[in-house]
Amino acid sequence: MHFDLSTEQRDLQASVRAFLAKESPTEAARELPETEQGYDPALWSRMADDLGLHALAVPEEHGGIGASFVELVVVLEEMGRQLVPSPFFSSAVLATRALLRSGDVDAMSRLLPGLAEGTTIGTLALTEDDGSWDLDAVRLAAEPDGNGWALTGAKAFVPDGQSAGLVLVVARSAAGLCLFAVDGDAPGLSRSALPVLDGTRRLARLEFDRTPAVLVGADGAAGPGLRRALEDAAVALGAEQIGAAQRCLDMAVGYAGTRVAFGRPIGSFQAIKHKCADMVLDIESGRSAVWQAAWSVSVDGNDVPLAAAAVQAHCSEAYVRAAQQNIQIHGGIGFTWEHDAHLYLKRALSSRELLGAPDQHLLRIADQMGL
Amino acid sequence: MDLTYPPEAEEFRERVQRFLADSLPEGWTGLGALPPDDQAEFQRNWRQRLLDNELLGVTVPAEYGGAGLTLVEQAVLTEEFVRVGVSVLPHPNDNFGFNLLVPTLLQYGTEKQKAFFLPRTLSGEIRWAQGYSEPDAGSDLFNLRTRATVSGGDLVINGQKIWQTAGLTANWLFTMVRTDPGAERAKGLSFVLVPLDQPGVELRGIRNITGVTELAEVFLTDAVTSLDNVLGGLGNGARVALTLLGFERGISGVANAEAFAIELRRLVQLAHARGRSADRDIRLRIAHCQVKVHTLRCVALRALSAGLRGGPPGPESSLTKALTAEYHQLVTELAVEVLGMAALAPTGPGAYDTLKAQPLGLDSASSAAWVEDYLNARSRTIYGGSSEIQRNTIAEQILGMPREPRPAAAR
Numbered sequence A: 001m002h003f004d005l006s007t008e009q010r011d012l013q014a015s016v017r018a019f020l021a022k023e024s025p026t027e028a029a030r031e032l033p034e035t036e037q038g039y040d041p042a043l044w045s046r047m048a049d050d051l052g053l054h055a056l057a058v059p060e061e062h063g064g065i066g067a068s069f070v071e072l073v074v075v076l077e078e079m080g081r082q083l084v085p086s087p088f089f090s091s092a093v094l095a096t097r098a099l100l101r102s103g104d105v106d107a108m109s110r111l112l113p114g115l116a117e118g119t120t121i122g123t124l125a126l127t128e129d130d131g132s133w134d135l136d137a138v139r140l141a142a143e144p145d146g147n148g149w150a151l152t153g154a155k156a157f158v159p160d161g162q163s164a165g166l167v168l169v170v171a172r173s174a175a176g177l178c179l180f181a182v183d184g185d186a187p188g189l190s191r192s193a194l195p196v197l198d199g200t201r202r203l204a205r206l207e208f209d210r211t212p213a214v215l216v217g218a219d220g221a222a223g224p225g226l227r228r229a230l231e232d233a234a235v236a237l238g239a240e241q242i243g244a245a246q247r248c249l250d251m252a253v254g255y256a257g258t259r260v261a262f263g264r265p266i267g268s269f270q271a272i273k274h275k276c277a278d279m280v281l282d283i284e285s286g287r288s289a290v291w292q293a294a295w296s297v298s299v300d301g302n303d304v305p306l307a308a309a310a311v312q313a314h315c316s317e318a319y320v321r322a323a324q325q326n327i328q329i330h331g332g333i334g335f336t337w338e339h340d341a342h343l344y345l346k347r348a349l350s351s352r353e354l355l356g357a358p359d360q361h362l363l364r365i366a367d368q369m370g371l
Numbered sequence B: 001m002d003l004t005y006p007p008e009a010e011e012f013r014e015r016v017q018r019f020l021a022d023s024l025p026e027g028w029t030g031l032g033a034l035p036p037d038d039q040a041e042f043q044r045n046w047r048q049r050l051l052d053n054e055l056l057g058v059t060v061p062a063e064y065g066g067a068g069l070t071l072v073e074q075a076v077l078t079e080e081f082v083r084v085g086v087s088v089l090p091h092p093n094d095n096f097g098f099n100l101l102v103p104t105l106l107q108y109g110t111e112k113q114k115a116f117f118l119p120r121t122l123s124g125e126i127r128w129a130q131g132y133s134e135p136d137a138g139s140d141l142f143n144l145r146t147r148a149t150v151s152g153g154d155l156v157i158n159g160q161k162i163w164q165t166a167g168l169t170a171n172w173l174f175t176m177v178r179t180d181p182g183a184e185r186a187k188g189l190s191f192v193l194v195p196l197d198q199p200g201v202e203l204r205g206i207r208n209i210t211g212v213t214e215l216a217e218v219f220l221t222d223a224v225t226s227l228d229n230v231l232g233g234l235g236n237g238a239r240v241a242l243t244l245l246g247f248e249r250g251i252s253g254v255a256n257a258e259a260f261a262i263e264l265r266r267l268v269q270l271a272h273a274r275g276r277s278a279d280r281d282i283r284l285r286i287a288h289c290q291v292k293v294h295t296l297r298c299v300a301l302r303a304l305s306a307g308l309r310g311g312p313p314g315p316e317s318s319l320t321k322a323l324t325a326e327y328h329q330l331v332t333e334l335a336v337e338v339l340g341m342a343a344l345a346p347t348g349p350g351a352y353d354t355l356k357a358q359p360l361g362l363d364s365a366s367s368a369a370w371v372e373d374y375l376n377a378r379s380r381t382i383y384g385g386s387s388e389i390q391r392n393t394i395a396e397q398i399l400g401m402p403r404e405p406r407p408a409a410a411r
């Protein structure tokens, strides 16, 4: 039993942390959202070429490094901490896991190498205009068209849907739920960026009009694989949330140690201390749950459905609370545009809704409990 | 990252499972299912059975007659026992003896002290209570006033202790007293073991919030104990006591989570029985409890794994203490709400355990047990370091935040 990162995983953590602190300072989280692309393509390439981050948890036979899911989670915690504006989650988690869980080896060998090398940006288009992450809510229609398929309908709130070269689309055929690979610039696909609260995570609306698509996996059989992919993503997102919540706590404790009021550092007041202690309780519980779930994913444990839902139910709330308390502990300065606190809060909100709000995860757990 | 138990632990688990299968009567469904009148006798026999099979006092090394289990074996045994609804520590005073005093004795005791106290604690001849708190020293433990003076080979003790759990069934007290009246607060304290069966000691029961008299006050008037019964040397009491508080908070986390899971299944049954299981709010809140139990289990496993790699319990045990205590309030509050009006007219068998989740087998429909659990849970954020004190510890010792300014006149 070793419920901790290994020495190699610690090394990975340290090198990713040092790299991101230098190459993606928080100014990037302010400036990049103002740009056309919304992320830094040079950094994207260096993350892929120098550090191999995209390839980390992709099996070697598909052009990856073949590390475990735990390594991926280590990287995501660092990205969350540093608030890196990047399509990494969309590409290396959502798209990559959807392919890996599809069972379609052909599609994997065609599409995974590009994602692993970082030459293709991928994403998963699941949610529609109602914003639901429930697979049963998917309406987008798929119809056979010659040798392939054609998609008609709309997807909304697609993370990095604007910049993705490969869009994995969840749609419904006569047989049921299907997964399709669609080219970012396929004919009949029009993409528009949505105005976003959290500039570090771009969202797009995608309209399909008889757009050509390639079926991934069997017709009507995408449900189980997608559910597993979404569980994997839930754990990965939890890691990002915990990394970011930790950064909020660090900021709050740092400020509370130096800001003086009534002749004392504000950190010596219990009202402040106890807020910080609450964050520790939230974060340490969350980190333990994320590591447990990541390990369970890596060994195909049968508790993954519970563990993943628990991670999202817990970490979403934990991060929002930490981001809110961080602002409170900073006083007026925490309410300003110049301070980083609001960047973390906005990201907390966008992360909470991504993959479904806590209630959705809780209701899924209630089902599992026989309620 | 590897969350599996080592192979030796799994072998040991099989041994425990065989022992349980051999020891429990046919159709056993847990201690909670026994009629309340039969529980005490079952526990007496069970304790003897554990003793005969060297499975009692798992923290006691084999050379003193104990099971001498490794930490991971203790965890495994406790988990397996919780799963089938039997006690690891069947007598109410065993918790204090085996979870608190024994580890402290092993760390600080002389050979003579160990040879005397360990076998007697095992046999049940000595039954321990914890004598820390005083009327003016609860959270502020080091404000304690009980004094002891050296007289020949003895210590003569005067003062008062309060809130001794299982005090009325104990016959020895491990306590902290002031042996150097001139020294400040934490200095000048000593950790001493005191026999209760003597003229200088008077015990009085305290009736608690549920109406049960199980807590005690201890009045010490020229009570005597041998100087040989000082643990860790005169004046070192604070250090010894703080180590012990670490043990109090660090033990059996994984099994606790297991017990909470059993309790939560009981709550699910109750929700069905009361027609509340389709209620969205109740479903959300029960699922929220499940998330808490799951994360508690993860935190406990991580602590166990850290423990296996050595090192005494650190300030992290404050996390487990606060999370566990607050969770138990949350779930019992929910249970009482699910009961609704039925909570106002409690019926059915009452609670067996007062400070823990109830053992497997208890009828989920017993409103009396849920209401007692709800009331008892109020104490969990008070004893063993209140939730406020835990948060101070987390902020100051884990986060390194500035300490409270101490009033200059503090004694």
Ligand SMILES: Cc1cc2nc3c(=O)[nH]c(=O)nc-3n(C[C@H](O)[C@H](O)[C@H](O)COP(=O)(O)OP(=O)(O)OC[C@H]3O[C@@H](n4cnc5c(N)ncnc54)[C@H](O)[C@@H]3O)c2cc1C
Residues within 6 Å of the ligand: A270, B129, B130, B131, B132, B133, B135, B137, B138, B139, B140, B162, B163, B164, B165, B166, B215, B379, B382, B383, B384, B385, B386, B387, B388, B389, B392
């Ligand atoms: C069921 C039960 C069993 C017990 N068993 C034992 C036992 O076996 N042996 C034993 O020795 N003792 C035992 N105790 C006593 C227990 O340890 C004390 O009750 C506890 O330490 C709190 O002390 P107090 O009751 O004096 O409350 P106080 O210390 O007076 O606290 C009152 C309130 O003030 C808060 N407070 C105090 N100081 C601070 C601070 N610095 N910052 C913020 N808030 C603060 C507390 O959190 C609490 O909310 C038991 C208590 C209970 C309820």
